[in-house]
Amino acid sequence: MPWKAAFPSHLPHFRRNHGAVRGRSSALSGRRTDARLRNREDLHSGQRSGPPPGNQTCPDEHLLQMSTQGKKLAWIQALRGIAALMVVMVHDRGALVGDGGAGRMVANALLPMAMGVDLFFLISGFLMVLTTRDFDGSKAYAWAFTAKRIARIWPLYAIVTLLAIAVDHHGLHGFADRSVLLPYLEGLAFIPHNPAASGLYFQMAVGVAWTLCFECYFYLVFALCMLFGRWRYGVMAGWFALTLIAIPVLRGGYHLGVASQPLVEWSRYANLAINPIVWEFVFGMLAGWLYLSQFTIKRNVMIYSSVVLLTATLLIGWHRIGMVNFFGPAGWGAPLTILFLGAVMLAKNGAMRVPAGLVWLGEASYSLYLVHVYVFVLAQRVMMPIPMGADSFRAMLFVARPVLAVMGAWLVFRYVEAPASAWVRKCLLQMTHRRHAQRSLPAWAGPESSARRISDGP
Template identity: 70%
Template sequence: MSASEKRLEWVQALRGIAAFMVVMVHSRSVLLDTEAGKAVANHILLPMGMGVDLFFVISGFLMVLTTQSFDGTKAYAWRFVAKRAARIWPLFAVVTLMAVAVDHHGVHGFTNPSIFLPYLEGLAFIPHNPAASGIYFQMAVGVAWTLCFECYFYLVFAACMLFGRWRYGVMAAWFALTLMAIPLFRGGYNLGVASQPLVEWSRYANLPINPIVWDFIVGMAAGWLYGCRFRIKQRAIVYATIALLFTMLLLGWNRVGMVNFFGPRGWAAPVAILFLGMVMLAKIGAAKVPAWSVWMGEISYSLYLIHVYVFEVLYRIVAHIPMDHSTFRIVLFVARPIAAVICAWVTFRYVEVPLSRWVRKLLLQMRLPSWLNIKAATRESRSHEVTGP
């Protein structure tokens, strides 16, 4: 393992933890038919939805960290887009086909255009119906709403690269326009991710103005902090600062109108405190993580995409086994996350990795448009990449 890989193990571990948190959030459905189960589901498992905020923060962090070798050329921007596309899209396309089959019991979904169209829109990361389900966009593949934001952020990041050394200035201006100026002009500033006034003329335009984009910006700020010279040498001071900020946030949670949901008015706030604390610990070599969490980080994208469908298939299998309802719920609650992790490992090893490598090689070998400066197109960045949602 290279020194750069070793140095970023803590990031990989956090991504694995984030993915498993999302798995547990979706596991809570089997607990909702009893009062005790509801208490566990709503007060313990639901807040694990902050795994999504953590994913977004990590993405912003890695985009800054893995583009430190940016040389100002348009070819570099193309390679950036190609790598991100190869990382995100191929496995998502495979899972989309699987989703059609699982959701519609075989080939029926492929033969009905009204059913298949929302899945095709999802492949283009177009929010299907922002008005129907708030931030979830009523996506055919449910978890794809996060990929819509992820790919929007990648596109903005790549587009700003075209401005060379002014890229971060242009990026700051864009985010100031979309996250502050436009919302203020449209009727008042609001950090609630599920309560933004909708843009009626474009489904995609609802992404730039949503406050959850602040998650990526926090991650970018953390990336800058990680790369700068500032550091706190005593880990005790870092721990004390994290504890103090976290305690202040919890004590004032209701007073300042925080909510049990995504975004800066909700789970993103504690995530930001903890992540920035991890950054400061990592700078002094104090961010130690167990090996299993690093392994979980490697399979995190596969786990995130397939776990819902593993849950559904397992439910259909277990439903045919004679047992009382209480036992049925316990078996599902325990077995579904385990099955999801096993299937994610198989998917990662035999589908995600080879398919992503093949598509990446194909895209990087494509003949680039003439307007691109391709002099640097054959030079690959030597920095290790840990990318993806």
């Protein structure tokens, strides 16, 4: 067959496309050559090498696209899912507390699941280091980071707060009473309502929001330190040394008990800064630096697995004898940090494999954390009329509530959290991208690159 007959009508099109591809390849090659030349010039002049600042984009922790291969950090998503499910189960154990025999044994065995909170804090510190590793020192980057933290946490929490007012105060009546509204409004600003309350829970109007107070405090410190550019980690180290070591020592003693710190009377928010549970964010940051560093150990899955299993065994044993029974570095936090470091090294060496179901659960972990209590309440009210004995009813609640919470959380994530966060994020970035873009980029980047960079921030 003559060669023209093989593709008589496609050849001109093929030639045009082939020419276009070659043209694009040549242009791309030219840009890469220019970039290499700029990098060499930068090295000789002592400036920062690498791509031009305008081409850097701030990574997005919510999408988790910051692994060394450019893939999602599936193992981190899985850990978030595990952490959220642990919190769900420690709250679900309340269905069995009033039971006798086996039910009470199961409830007691589930108490250590509260360490899901410690795991959340470790993950937060880790991700803040990872997702800002391309930080260029600009205020625009710092604002984009802050805007995305707000968009990640606040919209769904505000919606859940409105739901809590309606549920706790029987409809719309709670919105008319200022004394009722005040704790909820303080909660929206992540201000501890009552730091003197027993335990560590601050008597927040939305019960689980006490952890968000610590999260947002850490994000605030991290964002402010970013304004110091390349000195940000030095400033951060100084701040944590001051608040977690120097001030507690000067106030009369230093210890790691998270629920027994001397109260700061003049500022409720200051009680967050001096609480030793903040160390867990610091430990997470150290894990992030380890993950990004050149440090590695010869790949041996058995070594890492043995360390993880040994630490898990010790953690269970320490809890059984009462040595480890609460949050913080003096409780579940210390052994959990060792477990987390083991997971980090496994992931760094490519030896981490996670089930897709846990990754799926991790995406909805924030929704699960916030809404599961209200799903529990709704499930109990719906199942209350079912005729059965008290023990059977408790067992049914114990099994059904976590399943319903996971289902409800995924719906909330899909139809409430994700759209609301995306909308708030877009609004916050659009409010300031024109003001920051030209100020933080060189003239050659152009207005289009400026707008795109701010829109695609951290």
